Amino acid sequence: MRVRPGAGRDRVGGRYDGPHGPALIVAVGAPAVDGKATEAVRRALAAALGVRPAAVTLKVGATSRDKVFTVAGDVAGRLVELRDGTS
Numbered sequence: 001m002r003v004r005p006g007a008g009r010d011r012v013g014g015r016y017d018g019p020h021g022p023a024l025i026v027a028v029g030a031p032a033v034d035g036k037a038t039e040a041v042r043r044a045l046a047a048a049l050g051v052r053p054a055a056v057t058l059k060v061g062a063t064s065r066d067k068v069f070t071v072a073g074d075v076a077g078r079l080v081e082l083r084d085g086t087s
Contacts, residue, residue, distance in 0.1 A: 001026055001045075003065045005037035012048035013082045018066060024083040038062060042069065048082060049075045 002016035007027035014025035030040035038058060046053040051073050061067035071079075080086065 001041070001067055001069065003028070003032075003037060003041050003067055005030060005032040005040075005065075010040065010044045012044050013085065015083050015085075020066070022083060023066065024079060035062065038067065041067065045069060045071070049073075049078050051075065 001024040002018060004025065004027040007029055009027070010029055011027045012024070016023045016025050026041045026044055028037055028040035028044055030036040042056045042058065043053050046056045049056075049071060051071060055072040057070050059068045059070050
């Protein structure tokens with residue numbers, strides 16, 4: 001996913017066509033300092049997917065705007081909806 005820290009409000013949705021393929025955009029109000037933005041992204045993603053925050057785990061990108069999370073549960077369809085704006 002592509003993270004936008006320091007946003008005016010938290011928002012999960014949209015597509016970022018980055019070097020590793022299409023990614024979900026997550027904007028959070030938290031600053032990119034001391035892992036605050038990463039934690040805010042984890043919680044925002046969990047809320048958007050309807051899972052507990054503990055079900056979302058950071059795998060790659062602790063200090064990068066491009067991050068990879070794993071999510072426990074069947075959320076693939078919802079991720080595509082959020083990324084591509086389909087319902």
